[in-house]
Amino acid sequence: MARRTKAEAEATRESILDAAIEVFLEKGVSRTTLEMIARRAGVTRGAVYWHFKDKNDLFTALAERARAPMAELADSIRESSEGNVLEMIHEVCRRVLKTFVDSKTQREIYTVLWSRCEYVSEINPSVERQKVLDAESMDQLTKDFETAKEQGLLRDSVDPRAATVALMSLMKGMSILWLRDPELYEMPRYGEEMLDYYFTGIRRH
């Protein structure tokens, strides 16, 4: 095949990424071969190796593509919101769930990240990155809960660190279960209800 224009090349790159998501979802990351991805994208392995160093590089590109919007979301809410810290946290959670409902791509990539690959840093550099990002957001959240505590928004018995881990656990668990089987419960309605239980459990009064 003849050489493509820059625009066409970029389109090829995107179609490879799209194909990768599809095959990763179906087969799991480890069992998908670059040949499968290329075929699905309508190209050959040559094109894949031209755009990406190897499968890990491709995987990392996918992961980053999904994480950026989530990070932006959290930042924007954090900035735009004033006053009640607990409400801010609550809003971020709601918006994360809504993102899963609204964006097919986000759903699919996070499904791959959480259910179609093995959490082994040795091989998967994206896992190391995820660890770091998770730790960062946990620390941020803990600070938020600490100020919430200072502002008297939390029950006396509630420990900020435990509240942090509990919320992260709940969000992760909810997301994983729903992404694996969207029929399990109606999102975001039930998701928000579950969040309410949590916040009812930690909020004062």
Added chain:
Amino acid sequence: MARRTKAEAEATRESILDAAIEVFLEKGVSRTTLEMIARRAGVTRGAVYWHFKDKNDLFTALAERARAPMAELADSIRESSEGNVLEMIHEVCRRVLKTFVDSKTQREIYTVLWSRCEYVSEINPSVERQKVLDAESMDQLTKDFETAKEQGLLRDSVDPRAATVALMSLMKGMSILWLRDPELYEMPRYGEEMLDYYFTGIRRH
């Protein structure tokens, strides 16, 4: 090497299973080769193929080894407990967390099941089984929450199905996070605290 007695053969089988856990944890299921497992167990692939059909068979044996104690635990508490359904559920959760703390094997196998393998039923028959078991325990739990509701133990706003999914999510999230990094929080102390938040959020009064 010469033929072993039955007892020795059984010991070999166990050592292969133990070796499999180790290597699965380190490399992830898909990247571990039967050669690695055999070498770690001090035998050759011949022994592995003698005791197990293939890697999936080995994996399934491991999974079943871990699930049985958990199922027994839930059943025994369900039978021995009388009265308050919510307390019964709470107790099961506490005991599950405690099992992770107490049993290294349980910790390791569940880490493999949840973080070192890909959730793809096509390849991994153990995933299908897990789906079924999860669905069963979810249904059972929903029934329990329904009776709790009838007994007036839950807030009016709480839906039994949502309470079910929320608890499963919380438990799964807590377990995954802690198994991946036991330094993240102190188990079972913090784990029980997090459970308290949840039950405070759904319990009447």
Added chain:
DNA sequence: CTTTGCATACAAACGAGTATGTATACTTGG
């Protein structure tokens, strides 16, 4: 005219499955 964006061809490694070898534990008939 050079570089780009691929397709094609090639080599090498690896892992799975299986076939075969074999010493010994068990078993069974005498």
Added chain:
DNA sequence: CCAAGTATACATACTCGTTTGTATGCAAAG
């Protein structure tokens, strides 16, 4: 109770398909 005979519990050896990485070719874009 003992001697064959048989099945067992592996180790070793071999084959085969798959996948990866790279090298090379080539037409059009820049």
